Amino acid sequence: MMSFCHNIVNISCVRSSWSNDVRASLYSLMVLIILTTLTGNLIVIISISHFKQLQTPTNWLIHSMATVDFLLGCLVMPYSMVRSVEHCWYFGEVFCKIHTSIDIMLSSASIFHLSFISIDRYYAVCDPLRYKAKISVLVIFVMIFISWSIPALFAFGMIFLELNLKGAEQMYYKHVHCLGGCSVFFSKPSGVLAFMTSFYIPGSIMLCVYYRIYFIAKGQEKSINDAKQKLQIGLEEKNGISRSKERKAAKTLGIVMGVFLICWCPFFVCMVLDPFLNYAIPHTLNDALIWFGYLNSTFNPMVYAFFYPWFRRALKMIVFGKIFQRDSSRYTLFLEPNP
Known part of the structure; x- marks a missing residue:
């Protein structure tokens, strides 16, 4: 039997027809993701905020991205969970706009941060001698400011001025809008603009930067192999450690980028195509792809945990409460000049 979100049946959204077992399974999975x-992101935030050794310009960028991802899990995912499982929005029309704006803002801000982190790593790996001169604390804070401000202006402007409906108002109010719903709707022009701003431009920057890093790292590896026949063993080891760290940074960036593309590409491709397909993509599929995109914020800390020993050491100290010990903020988490 069909059930509705509200008593006014003729204008109400249809509630999901899933059984209680399916709902319980979906809620359990989504709570686990949240x-x-x-x-994961709280541990990154605490680690960088607490340990003096981690308070480098690059890590403040990572700290800012972890804050974005934490807020996404805190402010957006719980409400999206109820909407995805019930197919109903119980929190009012005004909060729907606020929630949608924050969702777009934080998802885009996370992607912007990833893009700027790739630029930072490019200079660290490919131009290490001038890295500190080019990527100063001021430059990092400008990156952070851009990563927050542009997505905020774009998201809140788009939703509250209803620019996302521009050119498709009749279609939306006749066939999509219903009482108790809170779907993210884009017309053809706004869908293309959102795709370009939130995904294509920052994603292209990441791809181009990683492409450059990969070939420069390969060239460095070749030069090291050639130099091994000429240099003394001590110098070989010193260069080997330095180049190994650079290759590790390139590999980590590649995996971060790969996770980003796998998580967000399906959603953004469907989002930009949906208006051109006369909104034929099922609502349930769109919801599933949004959650697949959210997973990017879940996986980011796992990448650091897997690749960086400093993260694992900081995690142990936080879990066992050692950060409350005197002078724990000065604890040495790594021996290299940079984590």
Whole structure:
């Protein structure tokens, strides 16, 4: 039997027809995703805020991205969870606009941060001698400001001025809008603009930067192999450690970028195509792809945990409460000049 979100049947959205077992399974899965997102990113935030050794310009960029991902898990995912499982929005029309704006803002801000982190790593790996001169604390804070401000202006402007409906108002109010719903709707022009701003431009920057890093790292590896026949063993080891760290940075960036593309590409491709397909993509599929995109914020801390020993050491100290010990903020987490 068909059930509705509200008593006024003729203008109400249709409630999901899933059984209680299916709903319980979906809620359990989404709660697990939310808790993992919150825990992982909170550990990154605490680690960089607490340990003096981690308070480098690059890590403040990572700290800012972890804050974005934490807020996504805190402010957006719980409400999206109820909407995805119930197919109903119980929190009012005004909060729907606020939630949608924050969702777009934080998702875009996370992607912007990834793009700027790739630029930072490019200079660290490919131009290490001039890295500190080019990527100063001021430059990092400008990156952070851009990563927050542009997505905020774009998201809130788009939703509250209803620019996302521009050119498709009749279609939306006749066939999509219903009482108790809160779907993210884009017309053809706004869908293309959102795709370009939130995904294509920052994603292209990441791809181009990683392409450059990969070939420069390969060239450095070749030069090291050639130099091995000429240099003394001590110098070889010193260069080997330095180049190994650079290759590790390139590999980490590649995996971060790969996770980003796998998580967000399906959603953005469907989002930009949907208006041109006369909104034929099922609502359930769109919801599933949004959650697949959210997973990017869940996986980011896992990448650091897997690749960086300093993260694992900081995690142990936080879990066992050692950060409350005197002078724990000065604890040495790594021996290299940079984590």
